[in-house]
Amino acid sequence: MKSFENIDVKSVREAVSLLQKFHQQKKSAAVVGGGSEYLQLMKDHVVEPDYLINLKSIPGLDYIKEERGGFRIGALAKLVEIEEHPAVREKLLILSSAAGEAASPQIRNAGTIAGNLCQRPFCWYFRSSNFTCLRKGGQVCYTVTGDGRFHAILGAGPSYIVHPSDTAPALVALGAQIKIAGPTGEKMIPLEKFFVLPSVDYKRENILNPAEIVTEIFVPTPKAGSKGFYHKVRERLAWDHAIVAVATIVESSGSVVRAARVVMGGVAPIPWRAAKAEEFLRGKRIDEATAKQAGEIALEGAKPLKDNVYKVKMAQDLIQRGLLASA
Amino acid sequence: MAQAPKEYSIVGKQTPRIDAYERVTGQAQYTGDLQLPGMLYARVLRSNVPHAKIISIDTSKAEKLPGVKAVIHHENAKVPWSSGGHTHRRYIFNNPVRYVGDPVAAVAATDRHIAEDALKLIDVKYEKIPHVLDANEALKPDAPKIAPNGNLSVGKGAFSAPIEESWGDIEQGFKDADRVFEDTYITKHVNNAQLERRVSIAKWDAGKLTVYASTQGVSNARTDIAKDFALPLSKVRVVCKYMGGGFGNKNQAQDYDYMAAMLAKVAAQPVKLEFTREDDYIGMHGRWASEQHYKVGVKNDGTITAVSLDAVTNMGAYRKQSGNLSGTDFYNIPNFKKVIKPVHTNTVVAANYRAPAYPQSVFGFASFLDQVAFELGVNPLDMFMRNRAQKSKGKLPFTSNYLEQCILEGSKRIGFSEKWHKPGATAGPVKHGIGMALGGYPFRPGLGAATIRVNPDGTAHVLVGVTDIGTGAKSTMAIIASEALGIPLNQIQLTNGDTDVTPYSVGESGSRTTAFTGPAVVAAAEDVRKQIFALASAPMKSKPEELDLRDGQVFRKADSAQRIALGQIVKDSGDLIGRATTNPNFPKEMDGKCFSAHFAEVEVDTWTGHVRITRYVAAHDSGAILNRLTAESQIKGGVVQGIGMAFSEELLIDKVTAIPINPNYRDAKVPTHLETPEVEVIFVEHYDPYGVFGGKVVGEPPITAAVATIANAIFNATGKRFKELPITPDKIVRAVQV
Numbered sequence A: 001m002k003s004f005e006n007i008d009v010k011s012v013r014e015a016v017s018l019l020q021k022f023h024q025q026k027k028s029a030a031v032v033g034g035g036s037e038y039l040q041l042m043k044d045h046v047v048e049p050d051y052l053i054n055l056k057s058i059p060g061l062d063y064i065k066e067e068r069g070g071f072r073i074g075a076l077a078k079l080v081e082i083e084e085h086p087a088v089r090e091k092l093l094i095l096s097s098a099a100g101e102a103a104s105p106q107i108r109n110a111g112t113i114a115g116n117l118c119q120r121p122f123c124w125y126f127r128s129s130n131f132t133c134l135r136k137g138g139q140v141c142y143t144v145t146g147d148g149r150f151h152a153i154l155g156a157g158p159s160y161i162v163h164p165s166d167t168a169p170a171l172v173a174l175g176a177q178i179k180i181a182g183p184t185g186e187k188m189i190p191l192e193k194f195f196v197l198p199s200v201d202y203k204r205e206n207i208l209n210p211a212e213i214v215t216e217i218f219v220p221t222p223k224a225g226s227k228g229f230y231h232k233v234r235e236r237l238a239w240d241h242a243i244v245a246v247a248t249i250v251e252s253s254g255s256v257v258r259a260a261r262v263v264m265g266g267v268a269p270i271p272w273r274a275a276k277a278e279e280f281l282r283g284k285r286i287d288e289a290t291a292k293q294a295g296e297i298a299l300e301g302a303k304p305l306k307d308n309v310y311k312v313k314m315a316q317d318l319i320q321r322g323l324l325a326s327a
Numbered sequence B: 001m002a003q004a005p006k007e008y009s010i011v012g013k014q015t016p017r018i019d020a021y022e023r024v025t026g027q028a029q030y031t032g033d034l035q036l037p038g039m040l041y042a043r044v045l046r047s048n049v050p051h052a053k054i055i056s057i058d059t060s061k062a063e064k065l066p067g068v069k070a071v072i073h074h075e076n077a078k079v080p081w082s083s084g085g086h087t088h089r090r091y092i093f094n095n096p097v098r099y100v101g102d103p104v105a106a107v108a109a110t111d112r113h114i115a116e117d118a119l120k121l122i123d124v125k126y127e128k129i130p131h132v133l134d135a136n137e138a139l140k141p142d143a144p145k146i147a148p149n150g151n152l153s154v155g156k157g158a159f160s161a162p163i164e165e166s167w168g169d170i171e172q173g174f175k176d177a178d179r180v181f182e183d184t185y186i187t188k189h190v191n192n193a194q195l196e197r198r199v200s201i202a203k204w205d206a207g208k209l210t211v212y213a214s215t216q217g218v219s220n221a222r223t224d225i226a227k228d229f230a231l232p233l234s235k236v237r238v239v240c241k242y243m244g245g246g247f248g249n250k251n252q253a254q255d256y257d258y259m260a261a262m263l264a265k266v267a268a269q270p271v272k273l274e275f276t277r278e279d280d281y282i283g284m285h286g287r288w289a290s291e292q293h294y295k296v297g298v299k300n301d302g303t304i305t306a307v308s309l310d311a312v313t314n315m316g317a318y319r320k321q322s323g324n325l326s327g328t329d330f331y332n333i334p335n336f337k338k339v340i341k342p343v344h345t346n347t348v349v350a351a352n353y354r355a356p357a358y359p360q361s362v363f364g365f366a367s368f369l370d371q372v373a374f375e376l377g378v379n380p381l382d383m384f385m386r387n388r389a390q391k392s393k394g395k396l397p398f399t400s401n402y403l404e405q406c407i408l409e410g411s412k413r414i415g416f417s418e419k420w421h422k423p424g425a426t427a428g429p430v431k432h433g434i435g436m437a438l439g440g441y442p443f444r445p446g447l448g449a450a451t452i453r454v455n456p457d458g459t460a461h462v463l464v465g466v467t468d469i470g471t472g473a474k475s476t477m478a479i480i481a482s483e484a485l486g487i488p489l490n491q492i493q494l495t496n497g498d499t500d501v502t503p504y505s506v507g508e509s510g511s512r513t514t515a516f517t518g519p520a521v522v523a524a525a526e527d528v529r530k531q532i533f534a535l536a537s538a539p540m541k542s543k544p545e546e547l548d549l550r551d552g553q554v555f556r557k558a559d560s561a562q563r564i565a566l567g568q569i570v571k572d573s574g575d576l577i578g579r580a581t582t583n584p585n586f587p588k589e590m591d592g593k594c595f596s597a598h599f600a601e602v603e604v605d606t607w608t609g610h611v612r613i614t615r616y617v618a619a620h621d622s623g624a625i626l627n628r629l630t631a632e633s634q635i636k637g638g639v640v641q642g643i644g645m646a647f648s649e650e651l652l653i654d655k656v657t658a659i660p661i662n663p664n665y666r667d668a669k670v671p672t673h674l675e676t677p678e679v680e681v682i683f684v685e686h687y688d689p690y691g692v693f694g695g696k697v698v699g700e701p702p703i704t705a706a707v708a709t710i711a712n713a714i715f716n717a718t719g720k721r722f723k724e725l726p727i728t729p730d731k732i733v734r735a736v737q738v
């Protein structure tokens, strides 16, 4: 690992002003929460920052508060705390399950929610210092000629990463918002708008500017009559990212769907909302046939690589299963 | 069933490891924990191209980096690595480089980070040579030549190629068959993935080299180092007290030991060379990948009349070991022929990994037999029972063979006959399946040595060369000594793994530890017991042969009430020393083997491709069991490795750049606890007349049948035959779709 300086900051403002200063000085700097993801990249020489700004030393940024209308979750809340929080479990079950399905117990004990949403891709070409890929300033996305079995089938090109977060699809399905602090103050935006497609900018995964950090997630409590489901497929039951993940929430009255959310992980460079399928479901009764059809609609336009054709059927089946479980 | 000649006091019980406390409390000093005064840290630079001549190597910038003390490479450190390759001379640094990962240089510096930074300052100019990654491509006449003789890996003696074996009359065998089947099975390169990464510490004192190694064999490591550094054996000391696993890729001395020694020599300071996990995956070796083409002749009832196997095994850039495939060993095959071609490619080296020639070929052959049974309409249990091995190589009797009992007891425990159904018969997306396969491993005793010192208070020191690679070998040796001496285990101190102190050991690989060194411990105990009985003769007023020793008490066989504590007898005698070098064998016209029958039940989710093992039963014939606790752990561990090989592990190489893309635990996907069912272990115990206390071997066999067992269960669940490993969710989903 290249040597670097660690700075324990005491406030969000301090973090932001340091980021701004280093940016102006053309020094590389990054913030870390648990460090569970970022330190690995440093050890593997994929990133070599001059400064690490440690957010964990900011007091009180790890809250989970239930308020009228929803939950406020501080950037430093750990995945394990979200997984085990009784009210989150009761009212935001898909978030609790998604947090609990991420990584491994050790990583969930260290990893924060902001770090989980901001983690860099787990593409093997990106993670290896042997490949200078497109996303790292190189000329090619190696998945195109190489091995793309775990890569994107939707919304990809020129880079084929998949967004690695488990909590992101669940939070997008829940309609969460994300609070960002920067030099000019704070702003709250829908989480869905946080992520960036490679066709827009293939060197980043989110909209954060160099001097901005995430400070909070707000999750509205689903309406009465809503039921959700989070299902993740992977090769290994722990310590493994999603091959395909599906978050579904169905709000029904009687047996008729009033609104549905279908968001996929592991299939696209951002948490992928299947808007057409959601539209299709409105006003329908969910049975085998509608659930199946919704899955097919959700995967319309999928462009798999040579190695990941299997993901299409897998995602369709999972959506079907998720909707039947949410009905 | 042959019976043990007598009741034992400790053999056959459940005994916790003698060093369990040190290991779990972190007090055990593994090689990586050792710190020597003035020690430097070293890192290795590896080739990032698959095949190239090194035109120049400029280390000047690296040498100028403050803290860097030594930089070595092919020009200034031309050290041969004899055991690293058997078809052409291999050095610790080679020019040309022959795979992505071939070492190019090593740096020693005052800390690890400086060493890593220095690697980046080394400027290597390559002139690329065409390369080949695929074993079949490599055999084509116009393929780039990796070894001087071409890509069929032809070495001397045991390393000649192709590997050929036959008996009976293969043509006649196929003529006698009612039906003949042919198919091809494919397995991939998987890494040993032992927890402890490679590390070596070397230091020189006045021309004597000491290497603290992480090795599976201090004696053979010493022999290798002495040979390649042209030193007498007396000037080389190899030490390994606590060892963190190797599964066959840490036997003997390896290039990193040599690099540490060379760096220490140049820097005139001790050097610790450490591998990263990536180094570990690409810089040493994993299991050879294979393509196995079988032709099997059978009678309509399933009886095998002939088997032929044509295969290629991908050995990577250098031939370290055999490349053989032996999964047919557990069957009765009257007419047999195999031709196996070990092949060089510009990929990571393949060599020994737990039961080297077995799990991949047991997967191939037992999957194929299961398929043949299906096509004949024969139940797999009948198929395996009918064709189980009864003689070795069609003719030699085994020293003992309880394979039939393994099949009977294992199938009964899991309820095979009741639970087996037509393949793919379960309704709905989640399908139940049950499968089985046969496995095992050769058993043979051999050369071993031991020294036992009885102290004046009646406690004892046992000195053996063995390293404990996780099998519990230290405990096994102490148990054997305790039993053979008649001194309680807690009064025995075991010293192991230091060539300056402990006697010869063959190397803790090939399931040889207990079978080779065990008899020497028994003989050394007998030697010292003779001395004890001679001393006791006067105070006990008996002839030496009338005396016995148990629980630290010398007593008259005829009247055990007449006894004196051992400490009393030896208190004025200084140390009594018993020693032995033994080399037992069994008659030429016999063969030794361990056997196993494994059984698994699975649930296959055809929507997600996820397979859950719901039940696993492993029935083993390992002769008598010396320590049930560690023996059971061995079986469980082997099954877990088989699960990884069956479901997820495979070293993937990018086709364009030839760079491995998943050389780490995260991406190569070794299994976790969640993939691992409770493994129910059955030992069909019996006394093998040629084993120490009747025991055969335990370490290698458990992985052999696991992969095929799981694959056959998946077939029973889905009705789809997976002929290529690993059986990943994407393959399952694709197969059930069509």
Ligand SMILES: Cc1cc2nc3c(=O)[nH]c(=O)nc-3n(C[C@H](O)[C@H](O)[C@H](O)COP(=O)(O)OP(=O)(O)OC[C@H]3O[C@@H](n4cnc5c(N)ncnc54)[C@H](O)[C@@H]3O)c2cc1C
Pocket (backbone or CB within 6 Å): A030, A031, A032, A033, A034, A035, A036, A037, A038, A039, A040, A055, A075, A079, A101, A102, A103, A104, A107, A110, A111, A112, A113, A114, A115, A116, A117, A118, A119, A120, A164, A165, A166, A167, A208, A212, A213, A214, A215, A239, A240, A241, A242, B666
């Ligand atoms: C082996 C392994 C397997 C994994 N498997 C999964 C999985 O299956 N599912 C899954 O969801 N995740 C998985 N992860 C990722 C894991 O969840 C993350 O490592 C963890 O959540 C990150 O949290 P952290 O606080 O440690 O982040 P850090 O490592 O501290 O930071 C991660 C990234 O986020 C940025 N960051 C952190 N906090 C902020 C902030 N407040 N504002 C702006 N940027 C910030 C950092 O700069 C960095 O780029 C895995 C990780 C590993 C190492």
